[in-house]
Amino acid sequence: MEWAQDFKDPDMHHRHLSHLFGLFPGHSITIDKNPELCEAAENSLYKRGEDGPGWSTTWKIALWAHLHNSEHSYRMVKQLIKLVDPDHEVAFEGGLYSNLFAAHPPFQIDANFRSSIRDLYLLPALPRDKWGNGCVKGLKARGGLTVSMCWKEGDLHEVGVWLKNGSSSLQRIHYRGTTITVNLCCGKIYTYNAQLECVKTFSLA
Template sequence: MLQYHYDDNLHRRAAVVLEGCIIFLLDFLIPSACGKYLITNPSLSPENTFISKSGEAGILCEGSTIDITIIRIAFEKFLWSTNMLSRNELLCTKVEEALDKLPELTTNADGLIQEWGLKNYEEQEPGHRHVSHLFGLYPGQSINPARSPDLADAAKRVLERRAAHGGGHTGWSRAWLLNLHARLLDAEGCSQHMDMLLKSSTLANMLDNHPPFQIDGNFGGCAGILECLVQSRALPGASNPSIIEIRLLPSCPTSWTEGELTRVCTKGGWLVSFAWRNGGIVEPVTVKSPATKDAEAHIVFPNGSRTIVRGVQPKSEHHIARAA
């Protein structure tokens, strides 16, 4: 939330909670069996089951991928928070040391991201509704087609395997698949999952059918539509995390021939409005800068061209076109 609308008072209140979370995580992490990493143990991948080498069904593992992914995100958010508020430098040092010891995402011989952490297991249910090991793709941002193409390809293989075995059979799971494909810039995959969400998992009153009703599918479906049309993140490689990259129509299906967005809030607090037709932006794009000073945004158009907005007054509105 703070990355979309920064509030110093809210940040200082939330920082206390985050700090308590970090203290717990540092205490909970233990050395892996090989001694190289810090991991969670016991651990599991929510609701999913693997087949052990002896052929038995198993749940518990060392450092599941979702555990380590969420802990990595928590550590990174804490370091960002500490830098902003200049508090608890000692704890910051401990987090940096622990962060270096977390295992990276692992892929197996089939090119799939491993779900149960350091050890490779076969799923008992290959089409399971959860895709917890792809948390780093969505809602996280550690897997990205541009910055980590090998991991993005491995994530795509996971989704293909899930789909081949009947995945996405609940409404909320289908909505998650929509968001995951949007992050992979797979526009037609998004179209397929959006259609299935509406046809198979939406009731006549437009509520999500789990079954029965579950609001996750409605929220996730709305989030997925927005991910198809606008994505924002800290500019890769920039030393200043407040410099934001805003991508327009990153995963817009061809069947969404035209439309309009008004005042969508991106990371960094920018408000973006634009219309599109047949995969292109109907210029100009309107952006309103956040309340903070020295804000900078890189607007990326569907054809890859960029227009940079910087040095503008807080809360000022600007009409921009593609750079020549």
């Protein structure tokens, strides 16, 4: 009903966000193709607020990231990563146990991060003033793709992508308005710079 008509919301801050499926984990709403719908999704997220259990917080992180909003993504990450003592927990307060499982009964795992089928967006919601420098290694994307990258002073420095076996559905890589078309061969690591120029390739073997 959030999309269909005006109505009085009985619980404005409800933790469920199923009406935003098209933005995440679906792919029918994107910043590039549907700016008006993205604005509507953002307004809906503002209304829902930032409170909620772990799985809902995880969904909100992913939704804000798909909207390329680093400020809200970062705030939600901070809210998620707080230690909960299982012997003294408060129901529905969110947070994580020491094994990184979400502290919300019953155990739920329906907030798995999912990548796009054909497009890879690099650092779309990086909080540059908080995590200006960093590296990630071994991120997994659909189709068996692996991604590692480093950034300096908030800007992409280098990214490597590779496919161990099979074929990937990845067709495009995006970074700050630059888009390239890729055709990856299995067993090769492709390294790109901040301009998304392929600067080197070498065999995994």
